[in-house]
Amino acid sequence: MNTSFKYIIGVMSGTSLDGIDIAYVKINNNYKFEIITATTVAYNKEWKTALKEGFHLSGEKLTKLDADYGIFLGEKIQTFIEKNKITNIDFIASHGHTIYHNPAKNYTLQIGNGPYITSITGIKTICDFRSQDIALGGQGAPLVPIGDMLLFSEYNYCLNLGGFSNISMQANNQRIAYDICPVNIVLNHYVTPLNIEYDDKGIIASTGVIQSKLLDELNNLPFYNETKPKSLGYEFIVETIFPLINKYNLEIKDILRTFVEHVAIQIARKVESNSSKTILVAGGGAYNLFLIERIQSYTKTKLIIPNNTLINYKEALVFALLGFLKDEDQNNCLKSVTGASKNHSSGIIFTPY
Structure with missing residues (x-):
């Protein structure tokens, strides 16, 4: 070779x-x-x-x-x-x-x-x-899991906290992965009136109060009970998430607090709670310390936050790998992840x- x-x-x-x-x-x-x-x-x-x-x-x-x-x-x-x-x-x-x-x-x-x-x-x-x-x-998504499998196999789970959250893992000798829920695309949207781009470290969210009715509605959205493979797009945000949140007419800090809890709950539901297992976390959401704290509160599986270079550039790295595999005429999309008719x-x- x-x-x-x-x-x-x-x-x-x-x-x-x-x-x-x-x-x-x-x-x-x-x-x-x-x-x-x-x-x-x-x-x-x-x-x-x-x-x-x-x-x-x-x-x-x-x-x-x-x-x-x-x-x-x-x-x-x-x-x-x-x-x-x-x-x-x-x-x-x-x-x-x-x-x-x-x-x-x-x-x-x-x-x-x-x-x-x-x-x-x-x-x-x-x-x-x-x-x-x-x-x-x-x-057509997620595509990063082949990188998780080939580059980061020492972790039990690989979690990305970007515009959307997605997760990948080995199960029954194959890689499975799917989108979990929106994250930064929603959180960033609701801080726009504050003339900031994001809630640094989740500080604003940490001051809010969970709105239980909104939280229940978010957690009961049909997407979360759909079978895998599944993926999310901006359409889901515009057609489902924004209208649901907006009908409550809440303060920004309460929207953020409630949505962070929603994200933490949905992610924790997808991982085994086992202190001997690890989750590699990447994406901008890894810097949201309050979000990380809330996810960790729901699972014993340890969240591993890598160095800043890997947090920031893991996806760019993996798309370089996808290009590498394409250039070598090797499979870079896994049917076990995307539901396609074959690896390709x-x-x-x-x-x-």
Whole structure:
């Protein structure tokens, strides 16, 4: 087996709109890896608004946003390459930014894809990792669990706390994974009137009071009783979560407190309570100390918070791995995770002219 490393730039933009995560990593066929350098490019107000409103755009305007965002990604990646004086790059693996995700109706859309990135950087780009899985009857998500399986097998569970929470684990000699519930995409939305982007460490939430009726309604939403595989998109937030919360006309701190408790309960329901087992936590929610405290209060299984680099760039790392597997013509989507008809190697490769 060839154990030489490939050098990859992994690019991720999550639904919580924190920014673009760009990670320069090396990976080999033994799945040894290193995050060599990484950065997050924060969205300015205009880009944050444009991506948030992409869900409501006409076809023509969304097509233009796709092109503009692809150019934007290409420029930011090129700046990253030049700033870090990177000369050895096998390819770029870009997730893009999800606008629509509705596998039940057979569609998903991640904008900002490869031709624009390739034309600006002159580097082979692999992208569109979700569409093929949906075409094969899968959810197109979550995709990170193959990285959990290959890179972080020492943990019993891998939990991501991003715009949505998702979890993966080994069961019956196969990897299973699914989205659990929304997290930062909701919490961040409700602090917007306070002119802040997020509730730092969960301090505001910790001062609120749990609203039991809202909590009960949230915990009894039908999605939480649906069978796996299952995944969530922004549609669920707009059509279900926001209207449910808004009808109560609550103070911001009480909304945050109640929703944090909801998230903690839903996550704890998905893990065994066993002091000998561990959960690796990544994503921006790992910095929400109050949320971590509430999750831990419901389970004996120990939550492991890794170093900041891994918290921030685990998803960018894993999309680099998805690109690595695609480039090697190996499976990077697991039917046991997504519900697709077969394991497969997903993604589209664009090469420079």
